[in-house]
Amino acid sequence: MKGEQRMFILGCDVGSMTTKTVVFGDDGIVAHDITANNGNLTKVVEKSVNNVISKAGVSLAGIGEKAGTGMGERYIPFDHITESFIKCLAVAVHFLHPDARTIVDMGGLITTVISINEKGKVLEYRTSDKCASGCGFFLRLAAQALEIKVEDFGNLILPYDESAHMGTQCAVFGESEIVSHVNDGVEPEKIAAGINHSLGRSVTTMINRIGGIKDIVATGGVAKNKGVIKAIEETLGMDVITLSSIDEQLLGALGAALCAQQRVQQG
C-alpha cells in the first residue's frame, strides 16, 4: 500500500537454457521475466533482473532479499543467498498446491522427479541422466529439424500408434532418426507427436523409479507441452497437473524467493 514499507524479494533461477527472475511481495509475484541464455550468462542475468525490477517498479536497492538457484547460479553478479534447486521446487509447488506429493520438473537439460510430504519436505528425488533426450534441449533440436515452433509441439497430439515411432535413446541419434523419418516422407506433425510420446515415456520411467504419488505436478518449460503431459498421463495411468496460476518455468525462481523469505522470517 502507498506509504507502507513493502518487503520485496528477488528470486533468480539461472537454468540451462533460460534465466527466470521474479519479484515477490506480500501479495505474491509482482513481476517476472524469462530471458533466453544467449551469450554471456552474467549479462543475461543482469538483463533479466533489470527487466523484472523495471516491471515491478522497484530498484535493486529496494529489494529486501535476493536469492539464486539453478545450474548457472554462480553467474549471478550480485550478493545473494544460494538455494538448492530441488528445495526451491518443493517449496514453491507446496506453496501453490499443498496437495502435491510428486513434482516432475522438465527443464532444458535435466528432468527432476521429487517426492514431497504434506509439509512440502523433500523425501526423495532423482534427476535425469547426463543425457538430453528427455528434455527441452532435444525439443529445440527437433523443432529446428522439423521446422515447427517449439511452442506448437504441444498441440501435435496423436495416438501413439498414429505417431512416428521414436525409439532412440540418444539426442544425437534422435536427430538422425528424425531426419530418417523426414526422408521417408513421414509428416512432420506425426514425427512431432512421436517425439511427445517419446519424451512422455522417458519422463514416466523417471517417475516410476521413485514411484509417483498424487497429486503429481509438472513444472519446467517442457511442462508447457500438452502433448508430453498427455503422454505421461497415458503411460503412467495417473493425472498430471500443471499449475494455472503461474508460468511453468517460474517455480525455481519463486521457490528461491520463498526460501529467502523463510530465512528472513526465521531471523
Added chain:
Amino acid sequence: MENTRTKKIGEVKMTALEELKKLPSREKNPYIKEWKADGRKIVGFTCHYAPKEIINAAGIFPYRLEARGTKETGLADVYYHRFNCTYSRCILQEGLSGGYEFLDGLCFLNGCEQIRRLYEVWEEAVPTTDYQYMVTVPHSIYDEGFEWYKEEIFRFKEDMVSNLSVRLANSDLRSSIDVYNESKRLLKELYELRKADNPPISGTEAMKIILAADIMPRDKYNALLKKALKQIKSRDGIKDYKARIMIGGSPLDDTQLIEIIESLGGIVVTDTLCGGSRNFQEFVEVEKDGDPLAAIARCYYYSNPCPRMLGHFESRIQYTEKIAKEANVDGIILQRVVFCDNHAVENTMIADELEPKGIPVLNLEREHMLTDVGRLRTRIEAFIERISRR
C-alpha cells in the same frame, strides 16, 4: 510380416521354408500355444552356454530369450540404466510387460555383464516366472574350468528336474543329443549352400531360419529344415549382389540389420554369431559307455569362440579368418550394441588385425531397436562400395 495363422501344425499351407521364415515369437508363436495346451513346460535361457540338450531331454521346450520387435524400454529403465545395453533392457522390458508369461522357468547364465544381473531383477520384478536358475560359466577355457562348468550344468539338471517335476534319464539325454546333432548337420548343410558363388538363399532368409531354431521344439525344427533345404537346393542362385559379407558381433535376434545390408547390394553369406555358425562347429560326441552330460558340457564349453572368454583371442581371430575364407567373403561387418564391452573391444581388435591382412572390416555401433537407420545405411553403403566385386 507377422504370421497370424491359426491353423494347427500339420495342416501346413505354407511350405516348410516359408513356415521357418515366418515363425513369430512369443505370444504369436503357435508352437508355444500348442505346447502349453498339452500341459508341457517351457524354460527360457539367456545365452548360448545354456545346455539346450538337457532341457530338451527333460521334455521341456528350451526358448532362447529374445526381444524381437521391442520398441521401447520404459519399464526396464526403472531397474536398469542407460549404461546397460538395449539388448538386455529390451529383454527385461518383455519380461516386465508380460511377454514371457508362458515360461515355466528360466536358465540364466553369467554370459556377460549386462545380462547376468537380469537374474536378480527378474526374480524381483517378473513374478510369473516361478523357477529360476543361474549356471555360472568360467571366463576362460581350460580343463579345471570345464570341470566347473560340467558340475554347474549337472546341478542345473538336478535342480530343474526336481523343481519342475520332470523326468530325465541318461537315455533321454542321448536321444536329445541326437536331435541337436541332427540340427547341427542340417545347419552346416545350409551354410555350405551359402558358400556358393551364387547362393540359393539370402542372408536375411538364412537368418530367419537360424533364429527359428531356438523358438520352436527342436525335433519339429529339424523336420521343417530338412524339407526347407530341399526347397532351397532347387532354387536358382542369387547373382545380382555387389559384395559377399560375413557378419559378427553382438547377438542378433532379428534380421533388420541384415536386410539393410542386403538392400544395399551386399549378400550375407556367413557369420560368427553365437546364434549362427558358432552353434554347429562341433557335434556332441558321446562314447558308448560315456557320460552324455559330460559330452554336452565339453561341446558347449570348448567349442564356443565367445569374446567373454579371457585369453583366447588368438583362437577367435583364427576362427574369424577361417569362416570368412571358407565363404569367400569380400568383407566383414562387425556390429555391436551400444555399451557392449565384449564386442566393442573384440570388434576393434579383429579389425586392427584383419585390415592389414587385406580383409576389410566395418565396425558398426547400433541400438537393439534399429531406429537411426539413415546413419547405418550411409556407412554400410560406403563399405559395400569399397569392397564391391562389381
Added chain:
Amino acid sequence: MAEYSDRKDRTITTRWQITGDLAKFIVQQDLTHLDDWGGKEAVREVLPEHYQKNFDLVQTDLINCILEEKNRKTAMGFAECMGSWGDWFHSQLDQGKKVIYHYFVHTIEPMLALDLAPVCLEVLSGLTAALYTDGCEEGIDAMHAEGYPDHLCSSNTGGAGYLLKGYVPQPAAFLKGTTPCDPSNRVYEYLARKFNVPLIVVETPYYMNERALKYLTGEMKRMIGKLEKIAGKKLDEDKLREYVKLSNETGEYILKIQELRKLVPCPDTGWHRPADTIFTAQMGTPFSRDYFKGLYEIVKERADKGQGVIPEGKKEVRLAWGYTWECFDLPFFNWLENKHGAIYTEDCLTLFPMDYAMIDTTNMETMIEGLAQRLMQVPMARQAMSWSDTWINDFVDVARAYKVDALAIGGHMACKHFWALNKLLTDKVKEKTGVPALRFEMDMMDKRFTSPAELKRIMDDFFATF
C-alpha cells in the same frame, strides 16, 4: 637433492616420487594454505627448482587440503610410504626384475616372494588421477585414440594408455582375476596381445562357499605355477610366509581402523580414503603395513580423545559410499566434512572383510587357501562377481554398524553390472535400514564426465534437502 630417473619408462613412477617428496617438503613448512604465502604462483617461486615443474602438475586444492591441520599427518604418512614404494620399485627395475601388471583385487604376496615386481594397473590410473590436475586423462585418451570406446573403465584405460605411451616399464606378463567385470577383462586381453606377453587368468567363482573356495585355491596354485615359470624359480614357503605375515599385520591395522570408524564422532578424515586403495593393493609390502600402521595411530589418537573431523558446531552426517567415488578429487571428501559435516564411514572399494582377513601361515597349503579366501572376499570380488544379496547385505550391515545416515553412490559409468542393480540395491538398503541413497553418474578417473564443480552441486542439493 634426490636423484630422479629421467627414463621415459619411469615417467609416471618418477613423477609420483617427486610429488611425494614435494608433499613432505610442503607439509613441513609453516603454512596452512598456499594463500599464506601469496598463492600457488608465489609458493612455486620459493620452491627448489627440481620441484617446480611437478608442483605445476599437482592439484592446487589437494595441496591446500593436505595443509589443513587434521590432514597433515596422514598426508606425511602417505607421501612417505608412496616414496618408499617408488624407491623400492625402481630398485627392482634396476635389478632387472620382471614387471607383472595385475588387477586391483590380487593379493601380491606370491609375486613378491618370487622376486617379481608387481604393479597394479588401476593404481597407475587412480593415483595419477588423484594427484594431478590433468589426472590420468592422457592415458585414457591414448586408449580412445586406438579405437577403444569410452564406456570401458577408466581405471583400466588410464594405466593401459600409459603402457601404450611407454611411460611405464614393459610388462613381462599380465595377471587378471576374472572379477569384477567384462570391461576390465577385455582391456587386459587387449594389452596382453598388444605386448605379446602371457596373460595369467584367475577365475573367481560366482559363489562364496566351500566349493568355490576349493576351486579358487586350485586357481591360485595354477597361477603360482605360471608365475614360477616367468620368475624362473619355485615359490619358497618361508619367503611367502614373510610376505603373508606382513600382509596379515597390515590387515590387522585395517580392521582396527574400520572398528574405530564406527565411533561417533568418526575419528578418521575422508580425503585419503580413495587413496587408501593404493595401499590395499600393496598388501604384503612393508610400505602398505607402514601406511596403515601410521593411519591407525592417527585415528586412534583422535578416537581416544573423542575427537571428530568436522568443524565445531556442525552436526555430523555419517555417509557411506555404496560403490565408487571420484578418484580425481580427493579434497572433495574434505570439503564434505568442512561444509556439510559429512564424514566418510565406509565404502565398497576398501571394505576389508572382517572374517577373512587373517591368513593361516602354517604351511604352503594353508597360505594358498588363505590367499584364495582373501581374493574371494575383497572388494571388487565379493560384491561385484556374485549375487546381489551379498552386496545388499554388506551395506545393510555397514549402515547399521556405522550408524550411517545416508548412502552416497557415485555410479561409475563403466560399471554395467552395478547400474543393472542400482535400483534393487538402494531400494533394499532403504527398506531394511531406512537409510536413503543419493545416486549419481560419474567416471571414477575422468573428471570430464562429471566435473568436480558439478559433484559439489549435486552434494549441495542433497544436503539442502536431507
